[in-house]
Amino acid sequence: xxxxxxxxxxxxxxxxxxxHPPYVSSAKRAPSRPPxxxxxxxxxxxxxxxxxxFCDLKASDLTRQxxxxxxxxxxxxxxxxxxxxxCPLRDTLIEIWQANSAGRYLHNNDxxxxxxxxxxxxxxxxxxxxxxxxxxxxxxxxxxxxxxxHNAWRAAHIHLSVxxxxxxxxxxxxxxxxxxxxxxxxxIFNCTADEAARNRLISKLDWDTTIPLExxxxxxxxxLSGRESTPIETPSHSHKAQT
Amino acid sequence: xxxxxxxxxxVGPFFSIGLCRLYxxxxxxxxxxxxxxxxxxxxLDGDGKPVPDGVIEIWQANSQGKYAHxxxxxxKPLEKEFTGxxxxxxxxxxxxxxxxxxxxxxxxxxGPNGKANLQAPHxxxxxxxxxxxxxxVTRMYFPDDPSNxxxxxxxxxxxSRRSTLIAKKVEGRAGSxxxxxxxxxxxxxxxxxx
Numbered sequence: 001x002x003x004x005x006x007x008x009x010x011x012x013x014x015x016x017x018x019x020h021p022p023y024v025s026s027a028k029r030a031p032s033r034p035p036x037x038x039x040x041x042x043x044x045x046x047x048x049x050x051x052x053x054f055c056d057l058k059a060s061d062l063t064r065q066x067x068x069x070x071x072x073x074x075x076x077x078x079x080x081x082x083x084x085x086x087c088p089l090r091d092t093l094i095e096i097w098q099a100n101s102a103g104r105y106l107h108n109n110d111x112x113x114x115x116x117x118x119x120x121x122x123x124x125x126x127x128x129x130x131x132x133x134x135x136x137x138x139x140x141x142x143x144x145x146x147x148x149x150h151n152a153w154r155a156a157h158i159h160l161s162v163x164x165x166x167x168x169x170x171x172x173x174x175x176x177x178x179x180x181x182x183x184x185x186x187x188i189f190n191c192t193a194d195e196a197a198r199n200r201l202i203s204k205l206d207w208d209t210t211i212p213l214e215x216x217x218x219x220x221x222x223x224l225s226g227r228e229s230t231p232i233e234t235p236s237h238s239h240k241a242q243t
Numbered sequence: 244x245x246x247x248x249x250x251x252x253x254v255g256p257f258f259s260i261g262l263c264r265l266y267x268x269x270x271x272x273x274x275x276x277x278x279x280x281x282x283x284x285x286x287l288d289g290d291g292k293p294v295p296d297g298v299i300e301i302w303q304a305n306s307q308g309k310y311a312h313x314x315x316x317x318x319k320p321l322e323k324e325f326t327g328x329x330x331x332x333x334x335x336x337x338x339x340x341x342x343x344x345x346x347x348x349x350x351x352x353x354g355p356n357g358k359a360n361l362q363a364p365h366x367x368x369x370x371x372x373x374x375x376x377x378x379x380v381t382r383m384y385f386p387d388d389p390s391n392x393x394x395x396x397x398x399x400x401x402x403s404r405r406s407t408l409i410a411k412k413v414e415g416r417a418g419s420x421x422x423x424x425x426x427x428x429x430x431x432x433x434x435x436x437x
């Protein structure tokens with residue numbers, strides 16, 4: 001018998017509810033029934049392996065994708081991807097997307113009356129290294145208004161998508177910037193009940209990665225679900241007669 | 244445990260900027276073994292309106308019931324060209340469409356008799372849309388598969404709702420399936436908590 005080690009469930013309050021009325025778009029898209037508890041099987045503890053062949057190493061620098069340099073404050077966003085036990089998660093794909101320095105996305109549905117930047121697409125990706133580290137060079141995204149409610153503005157943020165080792169560890173989140181005065185008013189940031197969990201979405205100014213005369217560093221560590229310590233027994237190839 | 248998993252946030256309306264690079268609506272190239280299927284569906288909201296700003300991600304085993312992942316230690320063949328990963332955005336009318344092969348059966352939990360309980364063929368699916376603060380997790384099963392009756396995950400679902408997890412055949416079009424995702428309301432799709 002091979003043992004399946006399930007992934008841990010999220011700690012109560014540390015994840016957003018599906019329905020969060022201040023985020024108006026959740027009203028018609030949040031399921032009305034509670035999700036059914038699914039014990040993890042082979043389908044959940046495995047997941048897409050998207051390694052180097054899915055990755056362009058140059059894609060981690062969002063300031064070098066065009067003939068000229070994008071406008072705005074150049075920044076370094078870096079950190080580590082770990083599990084809840086602090087073990088680094090290597091070779092994990094991270095995809096990011098963001099608005100330009102004027103707060104405008106390169107997307108047909110972004111109607112914000114702010115200029116596009118011909119030298120900024122706002123997308124990047126990278127793989128974590130053997131110690132779970134990642135690093136992007138980009139520009140600080142602008143804040144922008146949205147139609148959620150009267151005079152609603154989003155705090156500056158960068159979207160991140162992380163796969164991790166399993167279907168169960170998938171994460172899509174947003175990284176915020178320290179001291180942004182819009183954070184207390186941002187209903188997406190504030191959707192999570194646990195204040196400490198929420199505040200971990202705010203990156204930290206990081207002198208260690210700041211390049212003098214070039215770019216400020218912001219550190220953002222990402223934690224994916226860890227493993228349960230007790231294995232669930234499950235059949236392996238030694239029992240293939242049962243198939 | 245010393246740390247806590249990072250909090251989810253919505254993909255928002257502009258996710259295609261970052262996610263379109265890995266859009267994959269054909270999971271199985273010409274050399275991949277297995278029964279070919281094409282799945283068409285729609286994501287609908289609580290008013291029955293289409294969700295044009297959504298993306299679904301697929302994870303599945305190959306036709307032998309083997310995942311292309313190091314923790315699948317079953318003694319079964321892998322296919323180099325088959326990763327088992329798909330990612331499909333909805334169109335302006337909320338439709339998605341993808342082609343793949345029907346996966347084989349993979350092991351589930353051990354039953355009370357100590358024997359393998361194989362799961363029925365299924366796709367593991369994440370739903371991401373503007374308005375969803377975190378992903379919804381569901382599964383898609385295949386119509387008329389006798390193993391559905393003994394699938395351990397389907398058995399967790401009350402019978403009246405099981406049909407939301409099983410694709411429907413399209414009459415007169417072999418290999419063509421329909422499967423809608425209803426986010427909210429009377430015909431709400433069954434979602435799972437991982």
